[in-house]
Amino acid sequence: MGPRRDVRLRAPTLGDVAREAGVSPSTAARALGHYGSVSPQARSRTEAAASRLGYRHNRLASSMITGRTHTLAFVGADIGNVFFAQALRGVADVAHEAGLEVVIANSDEDPALELAAVRTLEERRVDGFIIAPVGEGASDHIAGLLARGTPVVFFDRSVPGIDVDAVLIDNVQAARSGVQWLCSMGHKRIGLITTGLGDGDPTELLERIAFDPRPASTTDARGAGYLAALRAADLPVDPSLIVDAAYSRRDAAAAVADLLRRDSRPTALFTVDNLMTLATYEAIQQSGLRFPEDISLLGFDDLEWTTIVRPTLSVIAQPAYDLGATAARRLLDRLAGDTAPPQLSLLGATLIERDSVCPPGGC
Amino acid sequence: MGPRRDVRLRAPTLGDVAREAGVSPSTAARALGHYGSVSPQARSRTEAAASRLGYRHNRLASSMITGRTHTLAFVGADIGNVFFAQALRGVADVAHEAGLEVVIANSDEDPALELAAVRTLEERRVDGFIIAPVGEGASDHIAGLLARGTPVVFFDRSVPGIDVDAVLIDNVQAARSGVQWLCSMGHKRIGLITTGLGDGDPTELLERIAFDPRPASTTDARGAGYLAALRAADLPVDPSLIVDAAYSRRDAAAAVADLLRRDSRPTALFTVDNLMTLATYEAIQQSGLRFPEDISLLGFDDLEWTTIVRPTLSVIAQPAYDLGATAARRLLDRLAGDTAPPQLSLLGATLIERDSVCPPGGC
Numbered sequence: 001m002g003p004r005r006d007v008r009l010r011a012p013t014l015g016d017v018a019r020e021a022g023v024s025p026s027t028a029a030r031a032l033g034h035y036g037s038v039s040p041q042a043r044s045r046t047e048a049a050a051s052r053l054g055y056r057h058n059r060l061a062s063s064m065i066t067g068r069t070h071t072l073a074f075v076g077a078d079i080g081n082v083f084f085a086q087a088l089r090g091v092a093d094v095a096h097e098a099g100l101e102v103v104i105a106n107s108d109e110d111p112a113l114e115l116a117a118v119r120t121l122e123e124r125r126v127d128g129f130i131i132a133p134v135g136e137g138a139s140d141h142i143a144g145l146l147a148r149g150t151p152v153v154f155f156d157r158s159v160p161g162i163d164v165d166a167v168l169i170d171n172v173q174a175a176r177s178g179v180q181w182l183c184s185m186g187h188k189r190i191g192l193i194t195t196g197l198g199d200g201d202p203t204e205l206l207e208r209i210a211f212d213p214r215p216a217s218t219t220d221a222r223g224a225g226y227l228a229a230l231r232a233a234d235l236p237v238d239p240s241l242i243v244d245a246a247y248s249r250r251d252a253a254a255a256v257a258d259l260l261r262r263d264s265r266p267t268a269l270f271t272v273d274n275l276m277t278l279a280t281y282e283a284i285q286q287s288g289l290r291f292p293e294d295i296s297l298l299g300f301d302d303l304e305w306t307t308i309v310r311p312t313l314s315v316i317a318q319p320a321y322d323l324g325a326t327a328a329r330r331l332l333d334r335l336a337g338d339t340a341p342p343q344l345s346l347l348g349a350t351l352i353e354r355d356s357v358c359p360p361g362g363c
Numbered sequence: 364m365g366p367r368r369d370v371r372l373r374a375p376t377l378g379d380v381a382r383e384a385g386v387s388p389s390t391a392a393r394a395l396g397h398y399g400s401v402s403p404q405a406r407s408r409t410e411a412a413a414s415r416l417g418y419r420h421n422r423l424a425s426s427m428i429t430g431r432t433h434t435l436a437f438v439g440a441d442i443g444n445v446f447f448a449q450a451l452r453g454v455a456d457v458a459h460e461a462g463l464e465v466v467i468a469n470s471d472e473d474p475a476l477e478l479a480a481v482r483t484l485e486e487r488r489v490d491g492f493i494i495a496p497v498g499e500g501a502s503d504h505i506a507g508l509l510a511r512g513t514p515v516v517f518f519d520r521s522v523p524g525i526d527v528d529a530v531l532i533d534n535v536q537a538a539r540s541g542v543q544w545l546c547s548m549g550h551k552r553i554g555l556i557t558t559g560l561g562d563g564d565p566t567e568l569l570e571r572i573a574f575d576p577r578p579a580s581t582t583d584a585r586g587a588g589y590l591a592a593l594r595a596a597d598l599p600v601d602p603s604l605i606v607d608a609a610y611s612r613r614d615a616a617a618a619v620a621d622l623l624r625r626d627s628r629p630t631a632l633f634t635v636d637n638l639m640t641l642a643t644y645e646a647i648q649q650s651g652l653r654f655p656e657d658i659s660l661l662g663f664d665d666l667e668w669t670t671i672v673r674p675t676l677s678v679i680a681q682p683a684y685d686l687g688a689t690a691a692r693r694l695l696d697r698l699a700g701d702t703a704p705p706q707l708s709l710l711g712a713t714l715i716e717r718d719s720v721c722p723p724g725g726c
Contacts, residue, residue, distance in 0.1 A: 071487075079442075079451055079455065080449045080451075082448065085443055085447075086443045088442055089443035092467060092469060096469075096480075099483075101468075101484065101487060102466065102467055103434070103464050105459070105464075106456075106459075124434075249667075281671050282671055305671070305672070308645055308648060308672055309673075310672075321443070
């Protein structure tokens with residue numbers, strides 16, 4: 001396991017540092033543990049002494065005293081997905097700048113995994129949580145955190161009935177604007193490619209969501225925006241144009257391929273997240289249809305590849321990094337003692353018009 | 364900040380759990396802290412009592428006793444880059460399965476940031492480190508970890524002179540095979556698009572690297588493989604075909620555009636990582652050259668978009684998730700007491716032949 005010293009000197013203690021610095025041990029502990037009140041002089045003398053002696057501060061012991069672990073928990077759906085990876089980068093940059101660490105967990109959109117992650121991380125005494133909540137079924141574990149005084153900030157989605165800080169985009173409005181743009185190009189048969197919508201009549205499901213100001217699921221909210229745009233344009237909602245696919249590139253591509261083979265196929269598609277967009281792009285390419293003349297596509301999330309595919313992809317872009325960074329700043333404010341009522345921060349989404357959308361039949 | 368209970372009962376203590384279970388407090392502490400020796404009966408009685416009373420074990424206090432925090436540190440270059448995001452997902456899956464948490468840091472390929480991250484995380488007493496080392500300049504901080512008995516596993520790259528477990532692909536060999544394939548198609552002027560090569564004659568730099576069995580930088584190792592393939596094919600090495608670009612999509616695309624405008628331009632390009640590949644793909648698209656007839660491209664990393672661009676992209680694919688998962692398993696073995704000599708695990712890379720490569724002038 002690499003080099004080891006044969007002879008070890010006794011490691012310097014906090015008492016050694018205090019003696020060297022000419023301060024009391026409790027002052028030295030406060031200075032090195034970054035808690036309580038210490039004069040600037042005492043702090044700098046203590047830090048210099050610690051550095052001279054090669055003293056390594058034990059933050060674990062310090063956490064036992066302060067009750068703070070200087071750690072945030074980031075609970076996303078899948079850190080391997082580029083949206084969550086960029087949000088995490090935003091969280092990490094803000095947290096590290098403030099001297100906090102970030103511990104991560106993946107929920108895979110499974111309420112049981114989210115619950116297990118929150119329980120375990122609470123046992124580890126993290127200072128606060130940044131969560132993209134799964135939101136299905138019970139959310140007692142999140143209410144429990146709040147009851148015990150641990151701050152929680154939601155990002156990407158929120159949970160109805162749990163009133164905490166949330167950093168979101170207005171998914172209903174963003175989707176509505178995007179689909180209105182498709183309508184304004186003359187499209188009357190617009191398909192929705194979504195995932196996890198659940199059992200029942202899709203129109204009724206989306207109708208119900210449309211009246212919820214903060215739907216739990218981003219994909220449902222975007223579906224509700226789709227519905228609202230059709231209503232506003234006086235277009236009928238045709239359930240056969242709504243595809244509720246499994247969350248898998250292959251399965252979603254197969255479902256879209258089925259839709260495009262029908263005689264009564266749509267002239268435009270709207271997809272609700274980056275995996276559905278990728279799968280749909282691929283299905284259109286393989287359908288033999290002219291793209292975009294026969295079938296237009298508006299996707300969600302502006303990924304790095306959207307400008308190098310042909311046609312380039314029109315998308316609704318969301319600020320993934322900023323969602324994470326803003327959530328982290330809210331959490332830091334709470335840890336610093338901010339007791340204002342919970343805030344809803346809505347960040348802007350942007351419609352980016354590129355070549356994958358044209359009027360039905362071509363320009 | 365959400366719901367709070369108005370009346371709180373006193374939280375149950377470890378003593379309450381011990382009384383309820385009919386065991387001594389120290390037995391209860393060992394059972395709930397997963398350390399020391401406890402009979403199966405005492406363990407199950409203690410766990411049942413803790414569950415009945417709603418006792419929340421304080422892992423922080425337990426860590427003070429065991430010296431273990433059940434936390435791994437993951438130090439990658441940039442968690443926002445899909446390669447590191449997928450490697451982290453592999454680390455997290457293995458760690459969580461074993462009941463360990465994962466704390467993250469980004470080095471941005473800056474030795475000073477890596478040093479700061481390692482120091483801070485060591486203060487936090489993480490149990491071990493998984494690092495994609497920057498490797499430039501001093502690596503005393505890593506030697507220091509080892510000297511203090513904290514296990515370290517390298518992934519993606521290693522550091523000459525630091526003998527620890529490492530999980531890598533054979534970058535020299537993978538690049539060499541890829542470039543040999545370009546040679547076998549008849550290409551004689553093959554460009555290398557790399558980054559961070561440093562000052563000096565590129566041929567000499569790569570020559571030196573080619574004789575290092577474990578180069579610190581993956582991009583340098585891939586450049587060395589390029590050089591080895593040219594030598595093996597008796598092709599001259601033309602330094603004017605080697606582009607050492609800044610690590611930025613825009614700057615790299617501009618540098619490749621310059622190369623493609625020359626009269627003596629190459630007929631094929633080999634790129635050393637996913638950002639260079641994206642930038643180069645874009646530069647070729649905008650050059651007005653026929654792709655692949657006038658210019659072939661072989662990239663590194665198989666990303667989700669490589670099959671939806673036209674032409675589809677030939678790549679050397681590396682197993683990002685498995686690199687992370689394998690590194691995590693090595694670290695768990697070390698934490699479990701494995702004292703075998705450091706292991707070098709070489710995972711396979713795969714050449715995937717798609718449409719972006721053809722013989723010079725077309726098929």
